[in-house]
Amino acid sequence: MSMDLTFLGTGSAYPSPHRGASALVLRTEGDCWLFDCGEGTQTQLMKSQLKAGRISKVFITHLHGDHLFGLPGLLCTISLNLSPSPTQPPACVDVYGPRGLRHFLRVALSLSGSQLLFPYAVHELQPTADQCPPESQPADAPEASATESRHPQERPGRTIPLDVARDCYPLLEDERFVVVAFRLFHRLPSFGFSVQERDRPGRLNTQLLRDLGVKPGPVYGRLKSGESVTLESGRVVTPDEVLEEAIPGRKVCVLGDCSALVGDGPLQACRGADVLVHEATLGDGHRERAVEHGHSTPKMAAAVARACRARKLVLHHFSQRYKPLSLGTEGGEDDVAELRRQAEEALQDTGTEVVLADDFLTIPIPIKRLH
Template sequence: MEITFLACPVSSAPSASTCPLTPSTAPSVWTSTGPAACAISSGWRSASQARSCSSPTLSMNWSPHRTKVLKKVTRECGPALSQEQLGANICLDVSSDCYFLFEDDKFIVKAFRLFHRVPSFGFCVQERHRPGRLKTELLKELGVKPGPVYGRLKAGQPVTLESGRLLLPSEVLEESIPGRKVCILGDCSSALGEAPVRVCQGADLLVHEATLGDEHRDKAVEHGHSTPQMAAELARACRAKKLALYHFSQRYKPSSLQRHEDDTDDVTELQRQAEQVLLDDGVDVILAEDFLTISIPLHRPK
């Protein structure tokens, strides 16, 4: 599993009028008819419709025929491009306060609401647990030869042996391998409700904006954005293993572009501020940059 940050222009960000939802309306249906929603169902229609620089992008093939949450297909977006799938209405699951966007035998994708001046959402990509290794020595003792039977047991299907014994997968499989979890939050000054913390609990990677430094917190919140401390506090609440900061104000520059030695608007200062909050939590803090790819390694059985 990988996540890549892509460079996208800010000037063409969609206005509030083009977005299908607003936080104030407490929406119960997600209608994928605007640029913000098209990003979820089928990828950006074009790079110019992305919302901010260094936006994280996950490549997923969302097919209406595979998802269990597809409601009503709409065509209000106009003619679809060749790489697009048709849109859908997705109802808010009141019990979890989330939108179930996609589900198959490998992944579950959920969306949750964030507080911002215009509609904004966070997304959780949860990989399902993988079956553990087969206990081949035990299978040999039971007289089970390698072949299709191994595949059926690995897939979680019980097998009846020649002796008539029903062999359950749990008897011959080691512990399952926990699935990985990546959570990506859009523009926000805070989470909306308890759903984000609950859904992102134990995330392998939490991607959170940090527009301005902690010393400009009031200004950041006024414009619906966050600081490194705010991002780090959410990472701590979620017990995330890694925190990737993105969406920096243009006032922050990498060290290579600093004009004077006493310049304070170094982007690494944002990283330092987040690390200070997470000093005792063992969370890695990463500064996103254009085309940065972060790999999430497979978990090992405990």
């Protein structure tokens, strides 16, 4: 199964002529999961090779506008481009994010009289008090009241508390993926998301099967799927006998804005990540200012990558002072390549690759190969 990450916006605070606001898409076999949806995300989607109608899940890291303001418009655009089938109703779009997201969408869609041709559900994460400064606690994320009217296409969503034992928020599990969220510290409660692909069955030992007299056919498929089979001789063949070592699933972790991790959950969820996406708003020379505003520098991001042993660290969410390399502004304190150098210096003995994200950069995530 193919898997890749496409960055639609890599700038902080607001969209600019050079960078869009925060948004990236994880694509697996054509199915698209959107992480954050800053203003202008739908325009960025139209400039990319991705299709908005393929978005089936949205994950919002926190409620700052540069990560959120594009969501109502994007949902409306998806609806406008939808061609309803009389025999197959449209699938529900699941939206995950902090407490207050449900209320935000209800108000935005209601006041604008927006109609949708597909159902959606908002699943809210309950933050803890240690995810933001005390002054940011009061009424920063109002809950939708019991008497507040749902949008006609809104389906009931879950309210997800912290699983204290695991220090994470279990979001979904299916036959392909396990997805959890974890806590980050920012000026508003912020979250990160870990997408863990399930392990793949190893290859069949076809020579052993031939020796056992098993011919290619449906039996091979049953064994590959983990089912034992009984041969005509009465011999029971189990998958463990004929399957080689399982192929570990891939792991992609996307962190929201943060100046620190909260609890043990983030490192547990991100351990061994194939790709770790982490903000680096300002260079290390501006660390004090970055932390004051709840942000990170390249060396801070590198420290997280080192702690969780990530294979690849992708930096994004750059201050507008750093122009993309494509503009030819190399050299000097505001050279975006300097951010990569700072992270690489902090990771030079680890083998972790450092990548600078740019708008429309696509990073393939290949299937792991056993040596």
